[in-house]
Amino acid sequence: MKVFRRKALVLCLGYVLLLLLTMLNLLDYKWHKGPQQCSEPSPARRTPYPQQLPYYTYQSRSDTRALYGPPVPLARKRQLVYIFTTWRSGSSFFGELFNQNPEVFFLYEPVWHVWQKLYPGDAVSLQGAARDMLSSLYRCDLSVFQLYSTAGVGKNLTTLGIFGAATNKVICSSPLCPAYRKEVVGMVDDKLCKKCPPQQLHLLQEECLKYHTLVIKGVRVFDIGVLAPLMQDPSLALKVIHLVRDPRAVASSRIKSRHGLIRESLQVVRSRDPRIHRMPFLDAGHKLNSKKEGGGGSDYHALGAMEVICGSMAKTLQTALRPPDWLKGNYMAVRYEDLVVDPIKTLRQVYGFVNLAVSPEMEKFALNMTSGPGYSSKPFVVSARNASQAVNAWRTALSFLQIKQVEEYCHQPMAILGYERVNGPEEVKDLSKTLLRKPRL
Numbered sequence: 168m169k170v171f172r173r174k175a176l177v178l179c180l181g182y183v184l185l186l187l188l189t190m191l192n193l194l195d196y197k198w199h200k201g202p203q204q205c206s207e208p209s210p211a212r213r214t215p216y217p218q219q220l221p222y223y224t225y226q227s228r229s230d231t232r233a234l235y236g237p238p239v240p241l242a243r244k245r246q247l248v249y250i251f252t253t254w255r256s257g258s259s260f261f262g263e264l265f266n267q268n269p270e271v272f273f274l275y276e277p278v279w280h281v282w283q284k285l286y287p288g289d290a291v292s293l294q295g296a297a298r299d300m301l302s303s304l305y306r307c308d309l310s311v312f313q314l315y316s317t318a319g320v321g322k323n324l325t326t327l328g329i330f331g332a333a334t335n336k337v338i339c340s341s342p343l344c345p346a347y348r349k350e351v352v353g354m355v356d357d358k359l360c361k362k363c364p365p366q367q368l369h370l371l372q373e374e375c376l377k378y379h380t381l382v383i384k385g386v387r388v389f390d391i392g393v394l395a396p397l398m399q400d401p402s403l404a405l406k407v408i409h410l411v412r413d414p415r416a417v418a419s420s421r422i423k424s425r426h427g428l429i430r431e432s433l434q435v436v437r438s439r440d441p442r443i444h445r446m447p448f449l450d451a452g453h454k455l456n457s458k459k460e461g462g463g464g465s466d467y468h469a470l471g472a473m474e475v476i477c478g479s480m481a482k483t484l485q486t487a488l489r490p491p492d493w494l495k496g497n498y499m500a501v502r503y504e505d506l507v508v509d510p511i512k513t514l515r516q517v518y519g520f521v522n523l524a525v526s527p528e529m530e531k532f533a534l535n536m537t538s539g540p541g542y543s544s545k546p547f548v549v550s551a552r553n554a555s556q557a558v559n560a561w562r563t564a565l566s567f568l569q570i571k572q573v574e575e576y577c578h579q580p581m582a583i584l585g586y587e588r589v590n591g592p593e594e595v596k597d598l599s600k601t602l603l604r605k606p607r608l
Contacts, residue, residue, distance in 0.1 A: 261384070264517070276385055289437040297388055307381070327365045408517060423564070429468065438475055481580045499520045562595050583607045585606035
């Protein structure tokens with residue numbers, strides 16, 4: 168009996184102990200669950216800057232204020248445009264239609280810096296670096312120029328060290344330079360612009376942030392697919408204007424300016440796929456006025472580069488014919504021939520695509536630039552020219568074998584863009600017969 172009582176007492180004590188522990192756990196739970204008046208208040212969550220600041224993009228990635236700071240109200244979205252083209256396609260003149268616009272911040276061939284710094288890298292291997300630079304520039308982060316500066320270690324790049332600075336209306340105009348005013352439409356004198364005081368890049372960056380429309384022209388992006396991440400990025404919403412020209416005219420102009428393009432031609436030719444069996448040059452001499460102008464290997468590379476250029480152009484045009492979602496509504500093709508023959512109509516179409524108003528001053532500028540007395544003999548110089556001569560100059564400059572060589576390389580994009588192939592030398596020389604038809608785009 169005593170043993171039974173002892174066991175019952177132990178069980179009762181155990182039950183009471185278990186009950187006490189349970190009550191203590193409940194009290195502890197309520198203590199942590201409820202407000203603790205003595206504890207420090209938790210810090211408020213900081214609101215990061217939005218990626219779309221009013222009238223301009225967010226600060227450069229190196230600026231810590233872009234990560235933490237007061238919220239900024241949103242405004243209308245910036246208009247970002249890339250002029251997608253290749254060398255000798257009339258892009259310098261086409262770019263002036265934006266460089267001259269008072270509402271546009273324009274950059275001329277910024278990826279040139281990438282190619283110079285990473286030479287002798289081939290064209291294809293440099294595509295990623297080109298896209299990364301554009302991504303920074305569209306956010307007005309101009310410090311990326313310093314990364315590819317060839318000025319030397321420890322030397323800061325200035326506004327006059329940027330490629331194309333001598334004809335850039337923003338760099339040559341007030342407040343960066345007293346030589347010109349951005350709101351006045353008209354070509355600038357590069358000799359005068361070169362006398363502008365060199366300014367720090369952050370001052371040009373501040374100017375960039377003031378503009379609603381930012382346009383970059385480039386010839387060193389070969390496939391529009393390279394730009395897909397920028398076009399898909401909602402903070403950028405990039406639009407692309409694809410400027411095209413008859414590949415035979417491009418080849419003729421490349422040969423005429425072959426010495427100025429020799430480095431680029433080598434980089435392009437070096438990117439050809441060695442596994443592809445390609446036909447030899449139809450014209451074994453592949454020279455244009457060889458005794459007078461030099462000819463030789465530079466002509467070989469000038470024409471050989473057309474294989475890569477036209478191959479990438481065909482790929483881009485096939486994408487445009489069956490556009491993915493990121494390309495729909497964000498792509499426009501413009502033929503150089505249509506631009507110089509009917510500049511006012513083309514200007515209005517282009518400006519309409521990028522939501523810019525067409526002023527009488529810009530219409531007059533476009534008309535004057537296509538009504539010059541002749542066809543410029545100086546490559547890389549923008550000047551007024553005769554539209555008919557600009558369109559047909561290749562027909563008298565190239566040999567028939569050179570023409571057939573280009574057509575062999577470029578027949579796919581030519582068919583899409585409405586450039587007819589020729590059947591014989593007589594047809595080439597008959598300037599009364601147009602070789603243009605309606606493009607498929």
